[in-house]
Amino acid sequence: MISLKDISKKFSTKQGTIVAVDNVNLTIKQGEIFGIIGYSGAGKSTLIRLLNGLEKPTSGQIVVNDKEITSITEDKLRQVRQKVSMIFQHFNLLWSRTVAENIAFPLEIAGVPKEQRATRVKELIELVGLEGRGDYYPSQLSGGQKQRVGIARALANRPEVLLCDEATSALDPETTDSILDLLISINERLGLTIVLITHEMQVIQKICNRVAVMENGQVVEEGDVLEVFQNPKQPITKRFVSQVSENAQAQQTIQNLRELYPNGKLIKLVFVGDQTEQPILSRLIKQFDLEVNIVQGNVSHTKSGAYGTLILQIDGDALAIDKAILFINEQKVHTEVINND
Numbered sequence: 001m002i003s004l005k006d007i008s009k010k011f012s013t014k015q016g017t018i019v020a021v022d023n024v025n026l027t028i029k030q031g032e033i034f035g036i037i038g039y040s041g042a043g044k045s046t047l048i049r050l051l052n053g054l055e056k057p058t059s060g061q062i063v064v065n066d067k068e069i070t071s072i073t074e075d076k077l078r079q080v081r082q083k084v085s086m087i088f089q090h091f092n093l094l095w096s097r098t099v100a101e102n103i104a105f106p107l108e109i110a111g112v113p114k115e116q117r118a119t120r121v122k123e124l125i126e127l128v129g130l131e132g133r134g135d136y137y138p139s140q141l142s143g144g145q146k147q148r149v150g151i152a153r154a155l156a157n158r159p160e161v162l163l164c165d166e167a168t169s170a171l172d173p174e175t176t177d178s179i180l181d182l183l184i185s186i187n188e189r190l191g192l193t194i195v196l197i198t199h200e201m202q203v204i205q206k207i208c209n210r211v212a213v214m215e216n217g218q219v220v221e222e223g224d225v226l227e228v229f230q231n232p233k234q235p236i237t238k239r240f241v242s243q244v245s246e247n248a249q250a251q252q253t254i255q256n257l258r259e260l261y262p263n264g265k266l267i268k269l270v271f272v273g274d275q276t277e278q279p280i281l282s283r284l285i286k287q288f289d290l291e292v293n294i295v296q297g298n299v300s301h302t303k304s305g306a307y308g309t310l311i312l313q314i315d316g317d318a319l320a321i322d323k324a325i326l327f328i329n330e331q332k333v334h335t336e337v338i339n340n341d
């Protein structure tokens with residue numbers, strides 16, 4: 001549905017040339033929710049703006065729905081843009097228009113007759129759960145409600161792709177959850193392809209099928225969310241994954257246990273999907289003459305299944321510990337020894 005081939009975007013500034021996007025190759029499939037994560041300055045905004053033609057790449061090709069958008073005329077680009085909508089961190093609503101008038105705005109631009117506009121606005125208000133708020137002004141709405149207006153407006157002309165630029169970053173965790181639930185339901189009900197950029201792994205975890213990790217303009221890692229959670233390869237990906245799977249308190253506990261049991265091994269187990277149901281721990285204790293302490297346990301639910309981590313402190317004979325680790329690996333559970341130093 002969307003493919004980026006060798007895409008680079010350079011900006012010339014007084015300080016010199018900035019490479020905002022550096023040779024990116026990506027394919028986004030129809031109907032999926034694809035997340036792009038990176039810290040500030042990684043190039044996410046530039047990349048997403050390239051997808052709807054707001055920026056032109058310095059080199060490379062972008063194909064959206066079989067149309068090569070990098071070399072088409074402004075007129076044709078406008079047609080493609082109707083199929084690629086966007087929502088924003090700060091909503092970008094028109095403050096002097098009511099909710100209904102904001103949602104109607106893209107329909108007016110597209111020349112939809114007044115009566116059809118009214119019917120479509122009503123449908124959209126229901127779709128995003130803003131019944132009874134049609135005559136409100138944006139200033140009378142909460143952040144979450146404003147983003148619902150943004151989503152309704154973006155969907156007005158029945159796009160095939162929705163781009164989300166840090167769409168939940170200005171919202172509190174509970175409101176973030178409700179907006180992400182709305183995006184999931186829209187993706188499922190309308191079969192809409194969603195591409196989102198974020199710096200929060202929680203967002204990726206909750207709603208994305210696949211993820212690309214950006215650093216210094218490059219995509220440094222990419223894959224199914226569950227796989228990336230299970231086996232992050234790059235240091236930056238590991239940092240993002242630990243945002244959701246570990247917490248400061250657990251780190252403290254690890255520190256304490258290292259001091260308490262200098263001879264034991266601290267082992268992190270990573271479970272995916274069905275493995276989270278398996279009684280691996282009880283079998284481990286039964287089969288091996290080892291002392292096993294649970295330091296921390298955590299199960300996160302991603303869109304494609306459950307993902308869990310368990311940190312164990314295992315003490316006893318060194319050979320038995322190695323055999324136990326082998327046994328755990330045989331259950332297809334990924335293990336990582338946390339150094340005792």
Ligand SMILES: Nc1ncnc2c1ncn2[C@@H]1O[C@H](COP(=O)(O)OP(=O)(O)OP(=O)(O)O)[C@@H](O)[C@H]1O
Pocket residue numbers: 011012013018019020038039040041042043044045046047
């Ligand atoms: N129009 C521009 N002119 C010059 N430099 C730019 C321009 N747009 C972006 N950049 C630079 O490109 C790099 C990537 O910026 P970009 O906004 O894409 O990153 P980001 O990952 O979205 O970060 P943030 O979340 O802070 O917006 C940065 O160094 C930024 O300063």
